[in-house]
Amino acid sequence: MSAHWLTMLWALPAVGGLAALAGGRHSRWVALLVSAGTLIYSFSFPGGAVISSSPTGPFGISYSLACDGLSLSLCWLTAFLTLICVIASWKKDFTPGYWAAFLFLEAALLGVFLARDLLLFFVFWEAVLIPMFFIIGLWGMEGRRKAAMKFFLFTFFGSIFLLIGSIALVTYHHAATGIWTWDMAVLKGPSGRAGLAVFAAMAIGFAVKIPLVPLHTWLPDAHTEAPAAGSVMLAGVLLKMGIYGFVRILWPVFPQLTWQLLPWLGLAASINVIYGALCAMAQNDLKRLIAYSSVAHLGFCLLGILSRTPEGLLGGSIQMINHGLTTGTLFLLVGFLYDRGHRRGLGDYGELFRRAPWMTFFFGFTMLASIGLPGLNGFVGEFMSLLGMARALPIFALLGVVGVTLAAAYSLPAYQAVFWDAPGKGSVSHLVTDLDAREMALLSVMAGLMLLLGLYPGPLLRVMQPFLLGLVP
């Protein structure tokens, strides 16, 4: 395939973003058409590896993109969720900047998942921050300013480590082989102390994004203060960048080191699972609760990919997609709820099953998917990840299963408080109306996908498989 086909995938939303900026009143139509077009276009790529690359420049830097099954499935997720976000914010009177920001965000995210050159990857990685910063800071909730700043500084702090690590990696590679290259597929990390330092720097960069406890404290604030669609993109796609970085870069570059560090990384991932669940249990704010549950779910992803067994790697990767769907849907639902009642507290609602039966249904359905009820999508990723870990280091699988148990302990009480329990004083339940047709359509699509991926994940697993199986030692 020609080199430009891949470029078009990320350039399409980028150009669309510019058009949306200039579009004035029609910018949301631009956003809708461009995001739908990007989604359709992303389905035109075959599952196999497509590589496009330009001649190398100074220091081996090149503009090179590659698309294999893993990238492709994450691109689908990005394009799909962007379209969902555009439709979900349709009724609101946003300035052109809002619609443009989502398209720019999509472009940058697609770039991250497509880049094969490490420097290009870093450029896209940083570019993601900018639209997200504006989405939180301009269109967020009351505490948006502070949250946006915290998000930016925190993740920027991580990026510095990533940049230093990348430069060091390339330099060491040159010292060892005499070749300047930034190609992820070629780079090999140094051994010994130096390798550990480079690995640590890059891992910190990725860990902030995942986020790994204790580098997670930007996440609850950012998720809570972002507008609903912003939270969907944040939880649905942005967090996956960290896991993707681990799988795509650290695993092939440091094959031995990741194996040696398995106990430590596994411990960190298990802490994520349990700590995230315990924190979620203590929250009173729906968005904060879901945000902390993401910390736990991403812990499962990491547990899976750490095991470096076929089922673990595939499980961790499909868990990225599944978490994007379920948590994205949960944030959408909270957004719909917030549009009506303008509150997010568990105690601000009650007995919504009377006034909003469909909302109750979809929330319950998604919650069951999120706590890993088999038959829905959440289970597949969790189970395969834990299975991988059970083969590598069973003790962490045990901790993971504890996390599975705890998942019910934070989800169900919250669900009951909002949808079943009698409303307390000052409740805003009376403001809540049931979902309208547009919202129903969105949620039906999401719920259908959850069921489909829960019962028949085979095709998606087969798409992801080739690259991941190559990582098995």
Place this chain on the structure above:
Amino acid sequence: MIQIPLAVYLLFLAPLTALAFGFFILRPWKPEWTHIPILISCVVVTISTAFLAAFVYSGHGLDGTLFRWMMAGDWSIVFGVRVDGIGVAVLSMVSLVGALIHFYAAGYMKGDPGFSRFFLFFHLFYLAMIGLLVSNNYVQFYLFWELVGACSYFLIAHWLHKPTARRAALQAFMTNRVGDFGLMLAVLLILARYHNTRFAMLYTIAPGMAPELLALSGFLFFWAAAAKSAQFPLYFWLPDAMEGPTPVSALMHAATMVTAGIFLLVRSWPLIGSVPGLPNFIAAVGAATAIGAALLACTQKDLKRILAYSTVSHLGLMAFALGLGQVAAALFHLVVHGFFKAALFLCAGNVAHGSGKPTVSVDEAGGLKRSLPLTYACFAIAAMSLAGVWPLAGFYSKDAILDAACERGPWAMAAGLAIAMGGALYISRMLFLTFFGPRAEQKPGEHVHEAPLIMILPVALIVVGAFSVGWLGRHFTHLLLSGWPETVPLPVLPELSAKVSGMGLAAMGCGVAISYVLTMRLPSFDWDWRRRHPGLEAAFACDLGWRKVVAWFAAVVVRGADRIGRVFDHEVLDAAIEKSADACQKLSQTGSSLATGSLSDSLWWLMTGAAALLAWAGLR
């Protein structure tokens, strides 16, 4: 390629079609008709099951794959079916009793605002149990196992306006999740080691497994079964779960939910049975659960609560039988119990329905045999079956277990007789208190009326089963042994022996006599001891303290989560990180105050720096 009979597909397709039709078409359009496709599906499932029972009885068996569910590399988890003696034996009871309860529910739930939601979840519950019984590997088994739990959650909480129902639902789901921990971990460990959880494969692998893995997974399976089948220490959710509508309790206690745990143990018996010491442990836990629950059942006042503790007691008896190695006897009792317990619950439902209340306590009953003659007749037969009166079904299944207990030794025999006596005691107490009298303390409602036909007929049919299923013992054994036999041969049902039967009947007679004296001769006894010993009543109300321990444990977890999530994470960790930003700002302010912009200041700094550099170079 194995030929899969149509009946197997129908087991899944009929309920799925009915659910889809009910959910997408009838629920928005005619919610009060939701039960029609579902009842049709029940009939189809029951007929299919009858066919499958005949299929297995005539020596056929089936273990096949439907499709691949998850895969990675050369490894995959499949969706399959296994039709063998064990599965079909339980399936016959579950589908028949479950279908009759569906019909009953159509009458009982008529006019309920959540009628359509109720029937959809109810049927999904039924489907989940059927799927569980025909699963051919542990992961698929786990899917239906969890689905059973999730459906029970929504069904127990069906009357959402009742705070007790919501709390009971949460408690049931959480307890079951704690149990699922065991099942999931065991499945993961076996799968990680042997790359396969198909029962058929596992039975051949089991004898050669690493002893540690065998022991650990055996114990974890029992832990999971203890939650689902309400064994000590995880039994407490079951009595509370009676907050749901009565058909839910009947389905849950008789057919669909609590039997799943015993079934898991039976399925895994080639594995569990080969762990040294584990069967004895299971027998001991089962006996303790059975005796304790029988004792508590004698002290309860709510009709459904008495029956719920009775279920716990009978599940304990099944576990006891399993622990003695009597797989066939345990399964036989499971089937018989399904019949009489469903009948008892539905009769309790008729009493409640007749009194116009969701549930009735013995205080509001008494002398009901006059106003509810049909219900009384059904209840009496089912109660006699439970107590083990010859020649009703309960006699045969209990006798088989007693026989095994007597062979094992004096302790097992004593436990078996105590359970038999306890069962007779609480159920005849319930019978006497509810239908005889009324006593001075009881105030039955004014206009208690008999239930409509649709609620009597299913009960009567189930009672026929509770009466007569015991005579099918030999055919039951044949069913278990034919078809797709286990690699480890199952022990068959023992022949009746006069000595054991005599002892069993004597224990039963003792129990009935004691309850007769305490309820009919001393009519106020049940109220007197409560008045005189309030401390004793409080002790029984919290299950001799165990409920307090559980509540304390839950509170510790919640408080711990609060400490971590709100105090540590927010006020310590996040605050420290935000402080570091402040510190940076302070530093930069200090720094910027030095940058005054005046030329002379800058020159001074320049000279100081240059001097410092020179000094450093000089020192080197």
